[in-house]
Amino acid sequence: MRRTASPLSLILLGLGTFLLVLAPLLAWYVTPRAAVNPIDIDQTAVYKGTGSVFDTDKVETVPGQEITVTQRVRGNVEDSERSGDAVWDVTTTVDTDKSLPAADPHDALEFIPHRWVMNRKTTKPVHCCGEKPYIEGEAYLKFPFDVRKRSYQWWDNSLGSTVVLTYRDTKKIQGYTGYRFTGTVAPAKVGTRLVPGTLVGLRNQPQVLAEEWYSNHGIELVVDQRTGRVIYAQVGPKRTLRAPGSKKDAVVLLDSEKIAFTTATQKEAVRLAKRDSGQLKAIGVTVPIGAAVGGFVLVVAGSVLLVRGRRHPGNSDTPDPTLTM
Numbered sequence: 001m002r003r004t005a006s007p008l009s010l011i012l013l014g015l016g017t018f019l020l021v022l023a024p025l026l027a028w029y030v031t032p033r034a035a036v037n038p039i040d041i042d043q044t045a046v047y048k049g050t051g052s053v054f055d056t057d058k059v060e061t062v063p064g065q066e067i068t069v070t071q072r073v074r075g076n077v078e079d080s081e082r083s084g085d086a087v088w089d090v091t092t093t094v095d096t097d098k099s100l101p102a103a104d105p106h107d108a109l110e111f112i113p114h115r116w117v118m119n120r121k122t123t124k125p126v127h128c129c130g131e132k133p134y135i136e137g138e139a140y141l142k143f144p145f146d147v148r149k150r151s152y153q154w155w156d157n158s159l160g161s162t163v164v165l166t167y168r169d170t171k172k173i174q175g176y177t178g179y180r181f182t183g184t185v186a187p188a189k190v191g192t193r194l195v196p197g198t199l200v201g202l203r204n205q206p207q208v209l210a211e212e213w214y215s216n217h218g219i220e221l222v223v224d225q226r227t228g229r230v231i232y233a234q235v236g237p238k239r240t241l242r243a244p245g246s247k248k249d250a251v252v253l254l255d256s257e258k259i260a261f262t263t264a265t266q267k268e269a270v271r272l273a274k275r276d277s278g279q280l281k282a283i284g285v286t287v288p289i290g291a292a293v294g295g296f297v298l299v300v301a302g303s304v305l306l307v308r309g310r311r312h313p314g315n316s317d318t319p320d321p322t323l324t325m
Helices: 007-034 077-083 263-308
Strands: 042-055 060-075 086-096 110-118 152-156 161-173 176-196 207-223 230-235 237-242 251-261
Touching: 042 230, 042 263, 060 251, 077 086, 152 176, 152 207, 161 207, 161 230, 161 263, 176 230, 176 237, 176 263, 207 251, 230 263, 251 263
Parallel strands: none
Antiparallel strands: 042 060, 042 251, 060 086, 086 110, 152 161, 161 176, 176 207, 207 230, 207 237, 230 251, 237 251
């Protein structure tokens, strides 16, 4: 008896084989190319808190001030396309209620513009394209993709150097779980500032190049594991002035135990983390697993049909006994 393959069995085998090939292709080829940092980013994060701020009108440090930190990140698409890296222009302003609302960000208590250039896949700093300052470390405005439970070298722009942030545990932000990292910054000299000598205790000198010192009571970042997006940030900055060579602070410019993402910033960060993480999970996990399972089932079903075949009357290889002479 001759057996022939049914069209259905061939269709099932072909479709199943396609899905089995598609599964690893999505997981190992497509996903790594989808996990890239954007070049057209345009996002704003707002931090709020209270603390002591130096009032230039009163020429003294005033406690209990409302502090707002606004950080805007915009991708420079033209420079990014030219270099092949992600070129992000960042402006950070520090305000009190006295300087808000500001018609010009330069009117803020502090206005800090800078440029961060990074590899789109690894998030490692790239030194090109007018980068300023010379940023180092493993992470800055975001962590690399696929965050691990380990310590990371985080770039602190106020310090002008990296800070070790240690993995602590997981924490929920607006109902969404992320990895929590913490660290502190010991007092360090970060620059100089020309001020009246009397401001730092040198009454005999009309002008003096005072030392500017920076420290941080505590940095806490909560990060989405899959994308590396920061969904919560909290800092405790302190800036002071010292007389040249002195070991004691003479003036407190800014001191706050806690300045953190506003609720609105948290919600937007979580929304974006869910969206991007969901897309990466779909093409890297959900769809490949579904394709592998579905492909396996179809190949098995097609193989069973192929083995059974179909019997066709009149096409038998065995002679009909009635025709035997």
